[in-house]
Amino acid sequence: MTSAVIQFIGSIRLAVPLLIVIGSILIGATFYEAEVGSSVVQQEIYKSPWFGALMFFLAVNLSVSTLLRYPWKGARKVGFAIAHWGLVVIIAGSAAVIHLSVEGMLLARTDGGPVSTLRVEGDFLEIATSDQVIEQASLFIKDDGTVVPNQLGQLSLLGYTNHAIKTVHFTEGATVPNSAVKLSLHSDRMGQTLERWLAIAPRSYSSMDIGPAELQIQKVHSDQELQQALTIPSQEASAPWGTLNFSLANKTQVIDVKSGLNQPVVIEDIECIIKDFWPDFRLDGNGKPETVTQQLRNPALQLELSMGDVSERWFIFGNPEFEPIRTQISGDRPLDIKFSYTISANTQPDAFFRVLVDPEDNLYYVAKSSKGVKTGSLALGTAVTPGWADFSITLDEYIPQARVERDVVPLPDGAEGGEPALQVATADGEMAWVPWGEPTTIETTTGDWYIAFSPKLMQLPFALKLNDFIVERNEGSESVAMWTSLVTLMEPMTGELSERRVWMNHPTWFKGWKIAQASWNPGDLAQSTLQVKREPWWVTGLTWLGSLMVTIGVATMFYGRAVAKKLKFMGEILGPSEREENLEETVTAIPILSFFSSR
Numbered sequence: 001m002t003s004a005v006i007q008f009i010g011s012i013r014l015a016v017p018l019l020i021v022i023g024s025i026l027i028g029a030t031f032y033e034a035e036v037g038s039s040v041v042q043q044e045i046y047k048s049p050w051f052g053a054l055m056f057f058l059a060v061n062l063s064v065s066t067l068l069r070y071p072w073k074g075a076r077k078v079g080f081a082i083a084h085w086g087l088v089v090i091i092a093g094s095a096a097v098i099h100l101s102v103e104g105m106l107l108a109r110t111d112g113g114p115v116s117t118l119r120v121e122g123d124f125l126e127i128a129t130s131d132q133v134i135e136q137a138s139l140f141i142k143d144d145g146t147v148v149p150n151q152l153g154q155l156s157l158l159g160y161t162n163h164a165i166k167t168v169h170f171t172e173g174a175t176v177p178n179s180a181v182k183l184s185l186h187s188d189r190m191g192q193t194l195e196r197w198l199a200i201a202p203r204s205y206s207s208m209d210i211g212p213a214e215l216q217i218q219k220v221h222s223d224q225e226l227q228q229a230l231t232i233p234s235q236e237a238s239a240p241w242g243t244l245n246f247s248l249a250n251k252t253q254v255i256d257v258k259s260g261l262n263q264p265v266v267i268e269d270i271e272c273i274i275k276d277f278w279p280d281f282r283l284d285g286n287g288k289p290e291t292v293t294q295q296l297r298n299p300a301l302q303l304e305l306s307m308g309d310v311s312e313r314w315f316i317f318g319n320p321e322f323e324p325i326r327t328q329i330s331g332d333r334p335l336d337i338k339f340s341y342t343i344s345a346n347t348q349p350d351a352f353f354r355v356l357v358d359p360e361d362n363l364y365y366v367a368k369s370s371k372g373v374k375t376g377s378l379a380l381g382t383a384v385t386p387g388w389a390d391f392s393i394t395l396d397e398y399i400p401q402a403r404v405e406r407d408v409v410p411l412p413d414g415a416e417g418g419e420p421a422l423q424v425a426t427a428d429g430e431m432a433w434v435p436w437g438e439p440t441t442i443e444t445t446t447g448d449w450y451i452a453f454s455p456k457l458m459q460l461p462f463a464l465k466l467n468d469f470i471v472e473r474n475e476g477s478e479s480v481a482m483w484t485s486l487v488t489l490m491e492p493m494t495g496e497l498s499e500r501r502v503w504m505n506h507p508t509w510f511k512g513w514k515i516a517q518a519s520w521n522p523g524d525l526a527q528s529t530l531q532v533k534r535e536p537w538w539v540t541g542l543t544w545l546g547s548l549m550v551t552i553g554v555a556t557m558f559y560g561r562a563v564a565k566k567l568k569f570m571g572e573i574l575g576p577s578e579r580e581e582n583l584e585e586t587v588t589a590i591p592i593l594s595f596f597s598s599r
Helices: 002-009 014-036 040-048 049-067 075-100 223-229 535-564 568-574 578-585
Strands: 103-108 115-128 134-141 156-172 180-187 192-199 207-209 214-219 243-248 251-256 265-267 270-278 281-283 287-290 300-307 310-317 325-328 338-342 353-357 365-369 374-379 391-401 402-410 421-426 431-435 440-444 447-472 481-492 495-505 508-510 513-520 529-535
Touching: 002 014, 002 049, 040 115, 040 223, 049 156, 075 431, 075 535, 103 447, 115 325, 134 156, 156 391, 156 431, 180 300, 192 207, 192 214, 192 223, 214 374, 223 353, 223 513, 243 265, 243 270, 251 265, 270 287, 310 338, 365 391, 365 421, 402 421, 402 431, 447 513, 447 529, 481 513, 481 529, 495 508, 495 513
Parallel strands: 214 353
Antiparallel strands: 103 115, 103 529, 115 134, 115 447, 156 402, 156 421, 180 192, 180 391, 207 214, 243 251, 243 338, 265 270, 270 300, 281 287, 300 310, 310 325, 353 365, 365 374, 421 431, 440 447, 447 481, 481 495, 508 513, 513 529
16 A cells, blocks of 8 residues: 555656646746736745645655666666756755745935845834734735735734825814814815814914815914904005016116016116016926915016027025025126015915914804905804805814824725825724834723834845946937946945946846846936845755756766767666666656657
8 A cells, every 4th residue: 555655656647737737837827927026926826835835746756756766777767867856956946045035125326325224025014012012024915905914913904005195183182272173175066075174283284275275274362363364454466476676787677577477678788588487486306496386475486688699597586585596598797687576475375264263262264265255153063155166164073172193094996196004903993004114003992002014124244335327328319228336335344345337137246145237217317226136055056956967867868878888887877788678668657757768
C-alpha cells in the first residue's frame, strides 16, 4: 500500500493535473494583473497559501519521481535527475524571492536632503487601548475596499476608501461661550439640501463660501452694535474697480479701471494698457495669477507699458502695503513713470446670509441678494428665503457653548478628491473613519483607543541624495527620449560616498541593493521616484543554480551518450549497454521531461 502511494506521488498521473492547474492559474493571473495591478496579484495569488501548496506538491512530485529512478545510470537517467533537481531548486528559489525579497519606492527631490525611508508595499496599523495593550499588523487593501486581515485584537476593520474628507460638527460641553449653528439650505428647483455648521470659533468656521453667496456668523456685544449690523450701508458704484493714477513729469491722468480695461492710454509717448483685473488676487500652483472669489478682497491690476523698443509689465495691488511688481520685458532702460491705485476694497460679498448673536444669545439674521436686504429674528425650525433663486434657509440646531468635534467622512461613490481612510469599529460598537497617515483617538465608554493607519515604511542602511534630474528629448520635438537621476549614495557607518547615474533599464547596485528608475513627474522636474529592491544573495544563487542544472540536465539527455563514447572514462556512467537502454524503455516515464526520452 505504501509503495503504491509513493509510486502515485511520483507518477505522471499526478504531475499532469498539477501542471494543468498551475499553468491555468498563471495564465489567468497574467490577465488579472492587467486589471488590478501586480500588488493585488502578488497578495491574492503568488503569496497565497494555496498557490504555495500547489508548488510544494509539484516539487514533491519531481523529487519522488527522481528518487524512484535511482540508481541514475545512463545519459537519459542522469540528465533526468539533474534537470528534475534543477526544477526543484528553481521552485525553492522562486518561493524565496516571493516571500523574502524586499522592494519599495523611494521619493527623492533635488531641493530636499538625503532620504533613507523606503515605502514598501502594503499599509500598517497600530492600536493601543486604555489598558496599554499595543497591537500591530500589516494590512492589504483589495480594490473593492476589503481589508485583510479584517480583525486586529478587538478592533474590527470594516472597509477602506480612497476618498474621505475631514469635517467637523459641534456638540455641547465647552467651558467658554462659543455660539454654533447648523443651517439647512434647500432648493426644490435644484433638488438638493445642504447642511452646514457655522461657529464663532474656530475662525475658519465663522464664514463659509457656498458658491453664489456666503454664510456668516457674528457676535455682537451691545444693542447699538446689533442695530449697526442689521443695517447694510449703500455701496458707491461710480468706480467699482477703483481708479488708476498715472504720473509722468508734470502730467497726471486718472482712469476708471473697469471702463478703461484693455483701452490704450498715451502719456508723453508712453502707451499704457490695463490688461487684466483680479478682485481677489493670488497665484495658483503653477505661479499664474487667478482670483479666489469675485469679492474685492485683494484687488490687483496687470499693466503693460511701451515706448519705442522699451516695454514693461507691472502688477499693482489695491493693498497699499504691497509693493508693485515691475518686470522689464524689452529694452535696457526703465520708464520714468509712477502709478497709484485707489480702490475701496469691500470685504463683504454681494450675496450673504449672516447670523447675528446678541449678548443674551438671541439670534437674528441679515440676508443680502440682488433683490435687496432682509433682516429679522431667527428661530429654530423657521425657514427664511434670502432671495437666492428658490433657496430657503432653516436653523436646525443652536449651541451657545459649542465644542468642536472633528470627523472624517467618505465622499459618495464616484466622487473625486479626498484622502485614504480606514473604517473601524471598537468592541463596544463605536465606529469611525481613521485617516491615512494621521493618528486618531476614538473615545468609548470603556476608555480611549489610539489608532494609527499609516504607510508601511522601512529604514534603509544607506541614504540617497538626488543631485539632479535630467530629461532628454528627441531632437526637433518635445517627446521625451530618456530621463536620468544623478544621485549620491551615502553609507553612514563608513562615510562612503558614491556618485551614480540611474536611468530606465540601467539600474545601479549599492551594498546589495538594486536601485532603478521607476517614474517621474512631468510637472515637477525636481522630483524622481526610484525603485529599491533587495533579495538575499543565496536566493539569487538558487535561481541561477536551478537554471544551470536544468540546462545541464537537458544537454546530458541529448548529448550525454555521444560524449561518453568519446570520453571512455565516462562510459560506465553515461554510456550503458544496448541491453540496459532497452530496459530503460520499460521504466515508467519520468514526469515533465519524459518527452525528451523519445527517439
